[in-house]
Amino acid sequence: MMNNLLRVQPPVFPVEKVVIPEAKSLKLNNGVPAYLIEAGTEDIMRLEFIFKAGQVKEYLPLLSSTCNMMLSEGSQNYSSEELNRLLDYYGIFLNQSAEKDSAGIVLFFLNKHIEKVLELSREILFRPVFPEPELNSLMKKRLRWYLVNREKVQNLAMDQFFESLFGKNHPYGYQITEQDFENISPSRLKDFHSKYYNPEKMAVIISGKIHSRTTELLDLYFGNAGSGEIKKEDPVNFLRGGKLKKVHINKSGTVQNAIRIGSVTINKRHTDYPGLKVVDTILGGYFGSRLMKNIREEKGYTYGVSSSLTSLDLSGYKVISTEVGQKNNQKAIEEIYKEIRLLQNVPVEKEEMAVIRNYMSGEMVRMFDGPFALAESFRSAWEFGLDNGYYYRLAEKIKTIEPDEIIELARTYYDVDDLYEITVGAE
């Protein structure tokens, strides 16, 4: 029998409907919301503290990211060296991040160290002292990193893309300059910290094989914290895109151009978003996407091309990204527009629909596989005031969207006249 094996694709089973474990929602004694997601087989946990302390809140460039980085540079009870040594000693992984909207820290650790983790987290989040020598040293280092990053065409292109979309005056859009590294002082950091790293405005997401004393310990370390005062949030600037749709930045000595094409678009809160996610995936959201097939696999212009959708609190954007050999720059751009027009005018064939439905269903299984993926997926809906209902709507849309709707969405949201086109490279 074995020698007569028919080497054809085995039966294809529809990917099972995704089941998402619900997070257990609770409040600490002071009202801080905490979300617990039980998952995994090892005695490990992921603990995330989130604040609305991203770039959107800053009145000076670099304020949000510097404040976040300085959290671990010394606290009331520990110097920066001591903090770092203790984190490493207990095998704790600490990630600090400041994004466009939110900022915070994530810790990964073995359950047996939970109490140490909470004690150190409290130091980092609520007792930082922003020492001046550490700040000066950090800003000098960051300037070096910045100068190296500005050598890379992809960074230059992305920075310009955000400026074109959101404007020179908004934190979503402005570009960092060398001068900005001299404007950050301890007092400005303390001011920013007191406004935005406020226990009352924090949320906690915990996942893993959750330690039995977690809630009790959270209350012990964070349940009494409060500033006694809810500060009014800063008003937000206007978002206003640049007039020029096409921008080229000359970067001599390069062999590839970075290309970014995209525009402002709806975010997760919009009912069209799940459908748009499907459209984006067909266009450039996976290895088998139309852009990859055309520009890489057919023409060999690039090592990679992709498109993505990102939701922001006040906006959202879509972007197509690639790096191509300079002689193919124009041809690659033409092919990108060609693929967009095809999506707007020609119905997606049955075979491609089947691939996209099943591939995306598989992706949804991966998005909820294990404690870390679960926490990230939870967070990225929660941040927009959404719950698992959002994912169930997405799953449903993946299964039911029809070619007509794809055409309509592509026409509505990929209006070629709206798109910004940024290129960086040698002329």
Add this chain to the structure above:
Amino acid sequence: MINYKRFLLENGLRVLVHEDKSTPLIAMNILYDVGSRDENPSMTGFAHLFEHLMFGGSVNAPDFDTPLQLVGGENNAFTNNDITNYYLTIPSENIETGFWLESDRMLELDFSQKNLDNQKNVVIEEFNQRYLNQPYGDAILKLRPLAYKVHPYRWPTIGMDMAHIKNTDLEQVKRFFFSHYAPNNAILALTGNIEYDLAFKLSQKWFGTIEKRVIPVRNLPSEPEQTQERTLSIERDVPSTALYKVWHIGPRKSKDFYTLDLITDLLAGGESGRLHTKLVREKKLFSEINAYLTADIDPGLIIVQGKLMKGVDIQLAEKSVNEVINGLLSRNDIKDEMEKVKNKFESSTVFSNTSILNKAANLSFFELLGDPGLINNEVHSYRNVSHESVIDAIKRYFIPSNCCTIKYISTRKEK
């Protein structure tokens, strides 16, 4: 503890299975025992180019990616000096499609001129993107031929010259396939939501009928011992001067491996590593600095690389790196630091092994080294390293005659 079962098919394919019912997915990893060290010096970059061709369709499956995406799967691959490794994850109900696809491309590729021509272009763009269009991107290209004079580790996996990639033809592709891609030169690992019996049955069904092939015996020239310090200076228009220092070490299986790994962690593991603490934080000589092992199967390298702060003299930077390394000879503070890096190693191993993909890749690689059980022993081996063995290793490896240095000098004038 990661439980696994191992079996050997008659055609020589080694199969490892680890059941983890907490996930709805299965990871499938196939390691081929071929890397850039197996290349002809006039055809470098070939193993990696070949990895790209493995996605261009096989005799009974015209395309690799589409049928996999049709069952909700996702895949990728990498090539290094020693191995070529392919991996995918797939919802468990559709695992048989994974078996069909992977076994078919082991059976025979669909050798197409069009695919070859196109993937040559893709690889050249990859080379441009990773090495030429990045500041400091060519440092590693210069470092290999400085450290290795004879052994094939002297060229990078992407290839030492893109002309080699341009010149390949379909005949060479076919010859490479039949002399390296074979059940008796591969290791299959399955982890996740799959039972041992099913894994065995499906492996037998899809891979069992592929015939053994004749694999040429690997006979690589060994690198003669370096007897004199080697230094290369390069000038480039980059924002900061960078320093790269490497020392030769033994093979992956040598008894010093975990000692050396621990040394790199003392030096550069986490924010509290010595190089970072002393040279970035205290002396402010570097904006960033790192140390790691190449972990190659044949004798490899320890690499220390860092970027200097503005105005710092490179002689001073270099001298300070050596001082930090020699500082590990002293007993001061070392006991706690040894305990610290051991805890961190243990913790990162636990985290790494929560991923079914990591478990599949690790089982395959350790099987290649001769013992998949290493997956459960690494923490123990690392914990057993003593300060005496650290001292001994530093005295034997970190000596000038065993060292190569690249001074990557910035020519940029800053305002």
